[in-house]
Amino acid sequence: MTTLITGASSGLGAEMARQLAARGEDLALCARRADRLEELRAELLAAHPDRRVEVRTLDVTDHDAVFAVVRDFADTLGRIDRVVVNAGLGKGAPLGTGRFDANRDTAMTNFVAALAQVEAAMEVFRGQGGGHLVMVSSMSAMRGMPKSMTTYGATKAGVAHLVEGLRAEFYGTSGYDFTVLYPGYIASEMNAGVAAAENRMMVPTEKGVAAMVAAIEKKKDSACVPALPWTPLSVVMKHAPLPVYRRMI
Numbered sequence: 001m002t003t004l005i006t007g008a009s010s011g012l013g014a015e016m017a018r019q020l021a022a023r024g025e026d027l028a029l030c031a032r033r034a035d036r037l038e039e040l041r042a043e044l045l046a047a048h049p050d051r052r053v054e055v056r057t058l059d060v061t062d063h064d065a066v067f068a069v070v071r072d073f074a075d076t077l078g079r080i081d082r083v084v085v086n087a088g089l090g091k092g093a094p095l096g097t098g099r100f101d102a103n104r105d106t107a108m109t110n111f112v113a114a115l116a117q118v119e120a121a122m123e124v125f126r127g128q129g130g131g132h133l134v135m136v137s138s139m140s141a142m143r144g145m146p147k148s149m150t151t152y153g154a155t156k157a158g159v160a161h162l163v164e165g166l167r168a169e170f171y172g173t174s175g176y177d178f179t180v181l182y183p184g185y186i187a188s189e190m191n192a193g194v195a196a197a198e199n200r201m202m203v204p205t206e207k208g209v210a211a212m213v214a215a216i217e218k219k220k221d222s223a224c225v226p227a228l229p230w231t232p233l234s235v236v237m238k239h240a241p242l243p244v245y246r247r248m249i
Contacts, residue, residue, distance in 0.1 A: 001024070001025045001026065001081050001082065002025065002026040002027070002028065002052075002077050002079060002080055002081050002082070003020055003025050003026070003027055003028070003080075003081065003082040003083075003084060004027075004028035004029075004030070004070065004073055004080050004082065004083045004084065004121075005017055005020075005027065005028070005029055005030075005084045005086055006030055006031070006058065006060055006083075006084065006085055006086050006087040006117055007031055007060070007086040007087030007088060008027075008029035008030060008031050008037065008040065008055075008086070009029075009031035009032070009033045009036035009037050009040065010031070010033075010036060010188075011188035011205070012086060012136065012183070012186060012188050012205065012208070012209055012212070013029075013031065013084075013086045013087070014036075014040055015205050015206060015209040016084065016086070016209055016212065016213060017029055017040060017044060017053075018043075018044065018047075019206075019209055019210060019213045020213060021044045021047070021048045021051050021053070022047070022048065023213070023217070024051075025051070026051055026052040026053070026077065027044065027051065027052070027053045027054070028054045028055075028056075028073040028076075028077060028080065029041070029053065029054070029055045029056075030055065030056045030057070030058035030069055030073075031057070031058065031087070032057065032058065032059050033057075034055075034057045037055040037056075037057065038055065040055075041053045041055050052077070054073060054076055054077060056069045056072065056073065060087045060109065060113040060114075060116065060117060061108055061109055061112075061113045063112075063113070063116040066113070066116040066117055066120050067116070067119070067120045067123070069120075070083070070117075070120035070121060070123075070124060071120070071123075071124070074124045074127075074128075079128055080121075080124050080125075080128075080131065081131060081132060082131065082132040082133075082134060082216070083117070083121035083124075083125075083131065083132075083133055083134065084134040084136065084216070085114050085117045085118060085121070085133070085134065085135050085136060085159070086136045087109070087113065087114075087117070088109060088110050088114075088136065089105060089106050089109040089110055090106070090152060091105065091106055091148075092106050092148045092149060092150065092151045092152045093148050094146075094147045094148060094150065095150055095151070103150075103151040106151050106152055106155060107151055107154075107155055110152065110155035110156065110159065111155040111158045111159060114135070114155075114159045114162070115159075115162065118133065118135075118159075118162055118163070118166075121133055122166070125176065129175055130174070130175025130176050131175075131176065131177075132176075132177040132178075132179065132216075132219060133163060133166065133176075133177070133178050133179070134179045134180075134181065134216055135159050135160060135162065135163045135178075135179070135180045135181065136181050136183065136212075137156045137157075137159055137160040137180050137181060137182050137183075138152070138153070138156040138182060138183060139182050139183065139184045139224065139230055139233070139234065139237070140152060140153035140156055141153060141156035141157040141160050141182060142182070142234050142237040142238055143237050143238055143245065145249065146246070146249065149249075160180045160182075160222075163178050163179070163180050164178075164180065166178050167221065177219045178221065179215065179216060179219060179220055179221065179222065179223070180221070180222040180223075181212050181215060181216070181222075181223055181225055182222065182223065182224045182225065182230065182234065183208060183212065183225050184201060184203075184208075184224065184225065184226065184229070184230040184233075185199055185201045185202040185203065186202070186203055186204075186205060186207075186208030186209065186212075186225075186226075187202055187203065187204055187205045187208070188205060201229060203226060207226065208225065208226060211223075211225040211226040211227065212225050236248070
């Protein structure tokens with residue numbers, strides 16, 4: 001099994017690489033920071049010398065480069081069995097407060113660049129007759145979010161729908177699998193400013209990613225991760241009256 005992970009140089013992506021390598025998978029890892037990728041590659045090969053780990057530098061907002069890198073991985077490795085669209089950006093501002101630049105960057109990285117990654121992955125999968133596409137969305141996709149989270153949540157809802165659309169298109173077609181992950185509060189570089197003491201629902205990176213990897217390996221259609229408390233909370237988030245929902249967030 002060969003898995004390609006974008007945004008793999010740190011945080012959830014790097015930990016996914018560690019846990020998938022431990023499960024015996026070969027890896028294609030890409031991110032912007034070449035030095036961090038090389039450090040991760042060395043770490044993985046030291047722990048699992050029989051694994052194959054290929055790395056490429058990639059800024060996912062360079063759409064031509066996305067296609068070039070994914071095609072290069074496929075040519076080099078012979079096949080890509082799974083692509084995890086993980087690269088993302090967490091910045092944002094309340095709409096109408098003069099920070100269109102921040103919201104635009106988040107939209108371009110989290111949706112448009114994700115679209116490029118999905119297009120590149122599906123090009124490979126269609127060519128080889130199958131594959132497993134995994135989208136890292138967010139619990140913020142469950143319902144419109146206020147203030148600085150508005151654009152971020154909208155992008156995460158959008159990318160989830162990309163994969164849902166593909167699942168509908170390929171329903172009944174053997175060899176194709178589609179998974180959407182909805183992580184809750186999992187410690188990572190993106191949320192490093194939020195201390196665990198300030199958010200009691202924050203779980204360590206290793207524990208949160210273990211739940212993500214378990215859902216990936218089971219090829220679940222969708223999964224809130226970790227399942228507790230996020231699966232029941234997803235129902236509340238979707239259906240609570242607005243005054244209740246507003247107090248929750």
